[in-house]
Amino acid sequence: MSTVSLRPCGDFRTSYAADSTIFETRFTRYLAVAGILLLCLAPLVLDAYFLTLGIQVAYLGIAALGLNILVGFTGQISLGHGAFFGFGAFASAWLHNSFGIPVFFCIPLAGYMTMVVGMIFGSPAARIKGLYLAVATLAAQFILEDFFARADWFTGGSYGASAPPVNLFGYEFTNDQSFWYIALFALVTMYLWGTNLMRTRDGRAFVAVRDHYLSAEIMGINLTKYRLLSFGVSSFYAGIGGALYGHYLGFVSAEGFTILMSIQFLAMIIIGGLGSVKGALLGTIFMVMLPEVLEGIVGLLSATSWGNSTAFTDGLAYLKEMSIGLVIILFLIFEPQGLAHRWQQIKAYWKFYPFSY
Numbered sequence: 001m002s003t004v005s006l007r008p009c010g011d012f013r014t015s016y017a018a019d020s021t022i023f024e025t026r027f028t029r030y031l032a033v034a035g036i037l038l039l040c041l042a043p044l045v046l047d048a049y050f051l052t053l054g055i056q057v058a059y060l061g062i063a064a065l066g067l068n069i070l071v072g073f074t075g076q077i078s079l080g081h082g083a084f085f086g087f088g089a090f091a092s093a094w095l096h097n098s099f100g101i102p103v104f105f106c107i108p109l110a111g112y113m114t115m116v117v118g119m120i121f122g123s124p125a126a127r128i129k130g131l132y133l134a135v136a137t138l139a140a141q142f143i144l145e146d147f148f149a150r151a152d153w154f155t156g157g158s159y160g161a162s163a164p165p166v167n168l169f170g171y172e173f174t175n176d177q178s179f180w181y182i183a184l185f186a187l188v189t190m191y192l193w194g195t196n197l198m199r200t201r202d203g204r205a206f207v208a209v210r211d212h213y214l215s216a217e218i219m220g221i222n223l224t225k226y227r228l229l230s231f232g233v234s235s236f237y238a239g240i241g242g243a244l245y246g247h248y249l250g251f252v253s254a255e256g257f258t259i260l261m262s263i264q265f266l267a268m269i270i271i272g273g274l275g276s277v278k279g280a281l282l283g284t285i286f287m288v289m290l291p292e293v294l295e296g297i298v299g300l301l302s303a304t305s306w307g308n309s310t311a312f313t314d315g316l317a318y319l320k321e322m323s324i325g326l327v328i329i330l331f332l333i334f335e336p337q338g339l340a341h342r343w344q345q346i347k348a349y350w351k352f353y354p355f356s357y
Helices: 026-040 048-073 081-099 103-126 130-150 176-199 201-211 213-218 223-249 259-272 277-302 310-334 338-352
Strands: 166-168 171-173
Touching (some): 048 081, 048 259, 176 201, 176 223, 201 223, 213 223
Antiparallel strands (some): 166 171
């Protein structure tokens, strides 16, 4: 049974294509396809609340994967990912409102616009790294926030900008049930593209730059090119996620794209696992579900006689606010490689059971 989900012993690969396949076994490939088909049936069985959570996972997960390609695979750092996410949302709304371009085409175009902006702000990566690069990207966060507030022609200023729903062949995806399919299509497409990118020469160059940039340069890898390219890919993902976010809500306002959102994206990839495609998705699911779980716990405790006191409920409210930072610290201490590594350990335990090794 264990061989259907894990690569069995003695299964030697004789070509690079066979060794870099996305799915280890045919069973896992069939399981993934079946999972996607089941997700297509979700609007038939789930209510709007759970669909909303799923759509949040989709657009935030796409942006989180972009940040993981930059931080986890290439070893760069960005503290302005939330601002790039917001730029994608505004860009898609601006393209439709100003030029009448169909929303379905505005979303990828917004991704490309964000990619250009990301490469401009990522250009210092050609010369600096580490803490200095982190400060440079932090400056990008505040510059874009100021741009959102001042560029009325682009963002609508303090009033914000309307973002019409996705329209395809005359059908408008206005409710959660219909938008679910747009979000699911984008999520599957972007994650497949990201997975394939890591299997290409460019993807291996990203990892080489991360592991040892001097060795990578000796091997002939152009450090400037791949550092800039990683910023571009990361920003493209952020733009796509932001555009989906804007057209799902129907309205885009600058207040939501602060440094806190950038920190939340970092938390997603740290908790999920740096340098892991599925880790980005696992971390996003964790971060989306965490406030919902805490809200449920607070509701249960508030229903008790001792839990209804003001001091206790105030303490729980502060604990909710601190939970994100607390979870990051706990993961860094006890599971620094994230949920993706824990999942690998669970699969290995199942394969070798009842033996420890």
